[in-house]
Amino acid sequence: MSRLNAPEYGDVPAHVRNTLDKVGMQFGFVPNMFATLASNPAVLDVVMTLQGSLARVLDARTRHTIALAVSEANGCDYCLAVHSYVSSELGGMSSDDIDLARAGSSIDPKRAAVARFAQQVVESRGRVSDADLAAVRGAGYTDPQILAIVTVAVQALLTNFINNVNQTDIDIPAASPVGTQG
Template sequence: MSRLNVPSPDDVPDGVKGILDNVGAQFGFVPNMFATLASNPTVLDVVMTLQGTLSRVLDAKTRHTIALAVSQANGCDYCLAVHTYVSSELGGMSSDDIHLARAGSSIDPKRAAVARFAQRLVDSRGQVSDADLAAVRGAGYTDPQILAIVTVAVQVLLTNFINNVNQTDIDIPAVSSVGTP
């Protein structure tokens, strides 16, 4: 059961209702995370702005790979469910690639390097090694792209932390834990 209060639809400001309506149009319903965030319109705006802005960096499958790898490394069941759903239903990723991303890999060698790097970011709290940087560069990523990878990972960590604190009720099909393939 979620630990933070979710405002009733009648208790959210008009501007927030519009944001929730847009989220609902995208998913077909308003996921519990967004309903919870509606209790603090500024935090909802920060999350939505970050997600919108970061949708312009890197390609969608790379962003989904990062989200899955980070959510797995950070143990966020809610985010794993959401990102699995989004990656599959909206992002065109196969179930094999989703499984691999969660385990820090990918069917695509370049995205595999991103998944490993993203998990190293979480595991090392950003204190990645020279070898970690060399590996992601060796896969073809430039320093500006590495900055984008780190920023997407941090945005995912933000929602991981929110959902881990809240223990947000999973309203998207839950996923099982994944080991290393």
């Protein structure tokens, strides 16, 4: 059971209901994470603004790959469920590629380098090695793109931390353990 309280839809300000309505249109319902964030409109705005801004920094599959790799490394079951669902249903990623992303890889060699690098960012708390940087550069990423990779990883960590603290009830099909059919 979630540990933080989500307000009732009718109890939040109109601008928050508007934001929740937009999220609901995307998913077909308002996921528990967003309903909980509605209790603090400023935090909801930060998360939504960050997600909107980061949608422009890398292609969708690369962003999904990062989110899956980071959520797996950080052990966030809620985010794994959401990102697996979004990657599959909205992002067109295969279940094999989703599993690989969670394991720090990809069917695409360039995205595999991103997944490994994103997991290294998490595991090293940002203190990646020169070899880690060389590997992601060797896959063809520029320094501005590396900044984007780190920022997308940190955005995933933000929601991982929120959902891990909350123990958010999973209201979307749960992600299967890597390597199993769900």
